[in-house]
Amino acid sequence: MDIEFVRSRFIKHFDGKTGNIYHSPGRINLIGEHTDYNGGFVFPGAVDKGIMCEIRPNGTGKVLAYAIDLKDKVEFGVDDETVPRTSWARYLYGIVQEMKKRGVDVKGFNTAFAGDVPLGTGMSSSAALESCYAYAINDLFGDNKVSKWDIVLAGQATEHNYCGVKCGIMDQFASVFGKAGKLMCLDCRSHEFEYFPFEMKGYKLVLLDSGVKHELASSAYNDRRKSCENVLEALKQRYPEKNMETLRDADWDMLVSVKDIVSEEDMRRAVFVLGEKDRVQAVCKALTENDFETVGKKMYETHRGLSEDYEVSCEELDYLNSIANDNGVTGSRIMGGGFGGCTINLVKEEIYDSFIADAKDKYMNRYGKQLKVYDVVIGDGSRKIC
Known part of the structure; x- marks a missing residue:
């Protein structure tokens, strides 16, 4: 991200004075999807792309915000009770309100921001925006x-x-706590986490962008969370003595025992969540042993679960996964909430070029789209630049 570019836009659209510049990254997730809101485990890392903002107090009760990439300006009061209609401004307004709730005496400010997180890829540009402004405020x-x-x-x-x-x-955690060269295994219930050195010698992580844009606020995402809650309620009824908080508390025998009182669809969602919990723990163990074949195997298993049980894949993502498998890629899966976005691929360096060339050629032939490729560089979390 170009600091001078953000600064030049800030100066142009406000009073010519400069402020402080902050940055928060997007993220990748090696494995562990749809497990964070189920109290499970995830394995993310911050990336070298994110959101950068310049911000300066303006001595009023108003926030004047300019979205550089969108060329759009919004104004709202720090104490306004009406949420802005503009979608991007809702994130900024929400952060102002949530930081006030946490005891921060937020005053009015001028700000401009830009990002280089590819939108709709599952790299969580929204969490980067939230984290950037929360850190700055x-x-x-x-x-x-x-x-x-x-x-x-x-x-x-x-x-x-x-x-x-x-x-x-997960998304906000990775954006705030990320460290260059480190992935993190996070227990989403206890908030305990461990940094893992990202030193995959002989391998690369690469994202292939399907070009299919997802919208996580759609009912499909929240419906899946509701399915998990339905199964949890059934488990609570059958095992009241367990004091269960999330699906993470269930084991396979317990899940089977409620098969007769939950829908087939809700059961498939829960099967994925319990399987993903096991896969994240297996990947943690495999990484400590430099066993990348097991890491890759678990990534493919996750993709199958997301496609068949959780049903958040799409034709394009499944096709990219099959291309990876055909090319001998060690691991490949959907990354992010699904419904579009990227696959994340663990690729041996010696086949990297041939895999990328084949994927680009086949994707263009089938869908008439130029496949975008993003090599993963693990970066630092939220910080003040100057």
Whole structure:
């Protein structure tokens, strides 16, 4: 991201004075999809692409925000009770409100922001936007009194309360806590996590963008969360003594025992979630042993589960997964919430060029689209640039 570009737009659209510049990244997730809101485990890392903002207090009670990439400007009051209609402004408005709830005395400010996270790819540009502004507001108005976890939870609450997405905490966590060269295994219930060095010698991680855009606020995403809640309620009825909080508390025998009182669709959703919990733990163990073949095997299993049980894939993503398998790629799966976006691929360096060339050629022939390719570089989390 070009600091001077963001600064030039900020100066142009406001009073010519400069402010502070902050950056928060998007993320990849090696494995562990739709498990965060089920209290399970995830394995994300921050990337080198994200959202950058310049921000300066303006001495009023108004927020004046300019979205550089969209060439769109919005104004709202810090204490306004009406949520802005503009979709991108809802994230900024929500963060202001959620940081106020956490004791930060937010005042009016001018801001401009831009991003280089490819939109609709599953790299979570929205979490990067939330984290960037929560971090900036904490620095400017809170004297850094709010913890990193409060910043994460403020972003999640913004999604829930102002954007209509009942997400878990993985995206915001990765954006705030990321470290260059590290992936993280996060327990989404306890919030305990561990950094894993990302030193896959002989391998590369690469994203293939299907070009199919997803919209996580659609009913399809929230419907799947509701399915998990339905199964959890059935388990609570059958096992009241277990004090179950999420599907993470269930084992396979318990799940089978409620098969007669939940729908077939809800059961398939739960089967995926329990299987994914096991797969994340298997990948953690495999990485400590440099066993990338097991990592790759679990990635393919995740894709099958997301496609067949959770039903968040699409024809294009399944086709990219099959191309990876045909080329001998070690691991490949949908990344993100699904309904479009990217596949993430664990590729041996010696077949990388031939795989990418074959995928581009076949995708163009079938869909008439130029396949976009993003090599994964693991970067740092939210920070003040200057």
